[in-house]
Amino acid sequence: MNAKNSALPAALLAATVALAGCGASQAAPAAPSGASPMDHSGHSMPLGTPSSSSSQGAFNAADAMFAQMMIPHHEQAVEMSGIVLAKPGLDARVARVAERIKAAQAPEIATQRGWLAAWNQPTRMAADAGHGMEGMVSDEDLAALKGADAGEGAKLFLTQMIAHHEGAVTMAKSELSTGAHPGAVAMAQSIVDSQTTEIDQMKSLLGQL
Incomplete structure (x- = not known):
């Protein structure tokens, strides 16, 4: 229903x-x-049952899973941006991309945590939930980004973040198809729109480095 x-x-x-x-x-x-x-x-109320919390609006299992997956996904994007921004001599265009990502995703993490708290849902999914987070960077690739100089780090950052954004867009489109909470659905649409644009920008910039 x-x-x-x-x-x-x-x-x-x-x-x-x-x-x-x-x-x-x-x-x-x-x-x-x-x-x-x-x-x-x-x-x-069990997860997946429609609920209402003041002006929060109704939510379902898809909304909770979207927030639970997007929090660590955004956290990694913020971490990657911080790593590359710390490199001396970083290309200014890459620095602007990283700054925009941090500025956009850090507040979204706080919003998603607020939703889960209001819904009485855990911040993280159970370890055996069986749902993967698309586009997450491996520990090995993250270590490579940390160890690279500014020139190589810029290329690694863009390459990794393109795949990371593509994963976020995939998850956001799933929320658009199955979510019920107005705020979560609106955020998913914003992610699709903004990160699709950023993917195109990063691909273009990568070709110029």
């Missing part, structure tokens, strides 16, 4: 009953059977 058409969550129903009670006189009748103001069942 579509998340947008699901019944009101128990937490919202409890809040509605509580608000109605605030406007009633002291002689107001008891709440209907089954409607307890201490009912917190909405906070234990």
Whole structure:
């Protein structure tokens, strides 16, 4: 069933009953059977069940998985950008690319963590979840980037980040197809748009180095 058409969550129903009670006189009748103001069942809703958290909007399993995968993916992009920016004599054009990536992805990490906290979902997926993060750079390739000088590091950074961005676009398109949370879907569209543009820019720049 579509998340947008699901019944009101128990937490919202409890809040509605509580608000109605605030406007009633002291002689107001008891709440209907089954409607307890201490009912917190909405906070234990299993992953994948549509939920609502104030202005956060409904979310589903795809939204949670998107955030859980994108957090470490973005963290690695920020790390890679920091590594190449620390190299003396780095090409200014490559430096601008790295700075843009850090500026865009660091705030998105904070937003994704906020969503997961509001949804009562873990920040990381279980180790046996069976879902891979597209485009992640291996430890060996990351070590090569760290050990390279500015010239070689610039080329490695662009090559690795192109593949990294392509993986992010793939994951974001999956969220667009299956996600329900308005903010997560909007972020996925932004990732597709911005990182597709950056892929083209990095490919062009790589050819000039």
